Amino acid sequence: MGSTQKNVMRPPQPKREKIPKSQDNYIDNAQTFMKAKPKNQVNTDKIKEKGTTEVDDKKGLKLVPPRDPRVNSAIAPFSDDMLKDEGFKDRKELADAMFTTMKKYGGLGLTCNQVGLPFNMFTLGDHPSIEKGLKMACFNPFIISKSEETVMMKEGCLTFPFVFLSIVRPRKVVVKYEDEDGQLREGHLDGMISRVFQHEYDHILGKNFIDGVSKMKLDMAYKKAAKQMKLYEKRKNL
Numbered sequence: 237m238g239s240t241q242k243n244v245m246r247p248p249q250p251k252r253e254k255i256p257k258s259q260d261n262y263i264d265n266a267q268t269f270m271k272a273k274p275k276n277q278v279n280t281d282k283i284k285e286k287g288t289t290e291v292d293d294k295k296g297l298k299l300v301p302p303r304d305p306r307v308n309s310a311i312a313p314f315s316d317d318m319l320k321d322e323g324f325k326d327r328k329e330l331a332d333a334m335f336t337t338m339k340k341y342g343g344l345g346l347t348c349n350q351v352g353l354p355f356n357m358f359t360l361g362d363h364p365s366i367e368k369g370l371k372m373a374c375f376n377p378f379i380i381s382k383s384e385e386t387v388m389m390k391e392g393c394l395t396f397p398f399v400f401l402s403i404v405r406p407r408k409v410v411v412k413y414e415d416e417d418g419q420l421r422e423g424h425l426d427g428m429i430s431r432v433f434q435h436e437y438d439h440i441l442g443k444n445f446i447d448g449v450s451k452m453k454l455d456m457a458y459k460k461a462a463k464q465m466k467l468y469e470k471r472k473n474l
């Protein structure tokens with residue numbers, strides 16, 4: 237991290253209480269898991285075929301653990317002059333590194349604070365679950381309006397490996413953001429892309445998808461996740 241990180245993000249306010257104390261076990265496992273090389277976490281054969289791993293290796297973007305204050309703090313507005321402090325020459329280089337990391341971990345979306353970067357930016361899409369192979373790099377994203385109609389969907393988050401939670405959110409959103417070229421864009425989103433945009437936008441606000449979920453539901457999800465993680469480790473060592 238560059239030295240300006242503290243200046244561009246709001247003062248770190250670790251909200252440790254948000255993650256129940258009883259889940260220390262899961263968090264410990266998650267942190268170990270996330271420190272492991274990404275290639276151990278997902279099958280990267282397909283990515284290798286496309287030859288896209290180098291970008292990420294060069295930039296070395298790594299997920300930060302769930303209790304890291306950076307992933308629990310809102311992100312200040314983005315401006316291009318912030319890029320050089322973190323060693324990026326332009327928006328495109330940042331977007332490429334983010335897309336590569338997202339793919340490497342098998343995610344549908346990734347926000348900069350999840351990899352410890354202080355930029356108000358996320359990438360989403362470029363995944364079979366997303367309509368029409370859509371791919372977006374969103375700088376200074378904002379949700380203008382939300383539909384009254386809501387839908388429940390199961391969500392996962394790269395910051396919480398193997399945790400899946402059913403979350404109710406508005407079905408459609410009207411959004412604005414700046415793209416890789418700095419152009420202001422407006423989008424009317426529905427379906428999976430709407431869902432991912434809303435999830436990533438919460439990260440921008442310093443919120444995680446476990447916020448507001450009942451302790452009982454969370455405990456269950458963490459227990460399942462810990463089991464899956466163990467199984468994964470076992471399979472990996474075979």
Ligand SMILES: [Zn+2]
Pocket residue numbers: 392393394395435436439445
């Ligand atoms: Zn997430």
